[in-house]
Structures are given as C-alpha cells and as structure tokens.
Amino acid sequence: MSTDTQPTPDGAPSAEEFEALQSRIDDLEDELAAVRTEVDDDTQKMVIIATKGTLDMAYPPLILASTAAAFGYDVTVFHTFWGLEILHEEKADDLKLSAVGNPNMPVPNVVGALPGMDRVTTRMMAKQIADNEVATVRELIETSIDQGVRFQACQMTIDLMGYDEDDFFDEVETGVGAASAFQEMAEADIQLLV
Known part of the structure; x- marks a missing residue:
C-alpha cells in the first residue's frame, strides 16, 4: 500500500x-x-447629459451626480454645447442667469429684456444661494470629483465653440465624442438629459 x-x-x-x-x-x-x-x-450606473450653462441649470446635473455618487452609483456627466460653461474653471464661479424666457423669474419677460436685468437676476439668485448656505457650483464640482463622478466634455463642442481644453477643471475628460457618450448611456441604468 x-x-x-x-x-x-x-x-x-x-x-x-x-x-x-x-x-x-x-x-x-x-x-x-x-x-x-x-x-x-x-x-448601478447613471449618465447625465448637461446641455445648459446658466447658473440655475448648473445645479440639477451637479446635485443629481453628487447625490447618486454618494449612494454608490457610477456616475458620468457628459457636457455639451452651453453645458461646457459649467466645466470652465473660471466661468464656473461666474455663471449668469437669464431673466428672459424663464417662467419662474419674479419679473415679466418685458422687464427681463431690459439691459442689465440678467445681472440683477443673477445677483438675486447668488444671494439666495448664499443666504441658504447652498454649495457653489465649484464646490459641487469638487465634491462630485472627490466622489468619483466623471465629467466629460464633448470634443465637437470644444472645437465648434473654440474652447481651450486647458481652461477646464483638471479632472475633466476631453476628446470624448457623441459615440462614447451614447455607449455610456446604453450601459447605464439611469439616463438623464438636463
């Protein structure tokens, strides 16, 4: 044996x-x-397409992205056309608010069309944000980045609008096209257009 x-x-x-x-x-x-x-x-994956770059429209994609990331989602925010303004490091602190065509503005469109009214409504909104201790656009971007949110800038829009890629926050992914964004959306559990 x-x-x-x-x-x-x-x-x-x-x-x-x-x-x-x-x-x-x-x-x-x-x-x-x-x-x-x-x-x-x-x-779970979430993709947000950000198309607008005004002060009031910068908040929805950033709040949704940072909140979803806090809940463990893999989040990508694809910025195209005016949405690139949010990712521009200098402009992120100085986004404007348009009084014209905004049904929730406390001024009628006729008054909103007067010269200087965008500055007035932007200051009103900035004061309301500060008074309510709401995070700034920059703070929301930094929080989102810290939580792993990926920010992408549409390359076609960068070229079309003449943006300089060096002006974006360092963590922003450039060279991303619509095909890549579409693939991200196809793989995502949640897709939002803002």
Whole structure:
C-alpha cells in the first residue's frame, strides 16, 4: 500500500486527502472571486447629459451626480454645447442667469429684456444661494470629483465653440465624442438629459 493513502499517526489528513482539500479550496476561491466580480458589475450606473450653462441649470446635473455618487452609483456627466460653461474653471464661479424666457423669474419677460436685468437676476439668485448656505457650483464640482463622478466634455463642442481644453477643471475628460457618450448611456441604468 502506498504511503500517500495511509492515515498518518496523528490523525492529520494523508497527502492524497490534503491534495483533494487544497483542490476544493482552490475551487471555492475561484467561485468567490466570480461572485465578487458579479457584485462589482452590479454597481448601478447613471449618465447625465448637461446641455445648459446658466447658473440655475448648473445645479440639477451637479446635485443629481453628487447625490447618486454618494449612494454608490457610477456616475458620468457628459457636457455639451452651453453645458461646457459649467466645466470652465473660471466661468464656473461666474455663471449668469437669464431673466428672459424663464417662467419662474419674479419679473415679466418685458422687464427681463431690459439691459442689465440678467445681472440683477443673477445677483438675486447668488444671494439666495448664499443666504441658504447652498454649495457653489465649484464646490459641487469638487465634491462630485472627490466622489468619483466623471465629467466629460464633448470634443465637437470644444472645437465648434473654440474652447481651450486647458481652461477646464483638471479632472475633466476631453476628446470624448457623441459615440462614447451614447455607449455610456446604453450601459447605464439611469439616463438623464438636463
């Protein structure tokens, strides 16, 4: 009889039994790794398309993105056309609010069309934001970045509008086209257009 199959004097498993146990442990570790990968793949994804760059329209995509990221979502915000203003490092602190065509403005469109009214309504909104201790656009961008939100800038819009990529926040991904954004949306659980 082979020594590999004989029981050991101290009751420990034989070499053959040990090999079988090691093989089973390896199989279980492989199964566990597969389950972990599956759980990682179950992370919900959200894609937001930001198309507007006014002060009032900068908040919805940023608040939704930072909140979703806080809940564990994988979030991408694709900025196109005027939405690029939000990602412009200098302009993010100086976004304007238009009084004309905004039904929630406390002034009628005729008055809103007067010269200087956009400055007035922008100051009113900025004061309301400060009085209510709401985060600034810059603070929301920085919070979102800290939480892993990916900000993408549409390359076609960068070229069309003559933006300089160096003017965006450092973490902004440039060189992204509509095809990439579409692929992100196709893979996302939630897609929003703001």
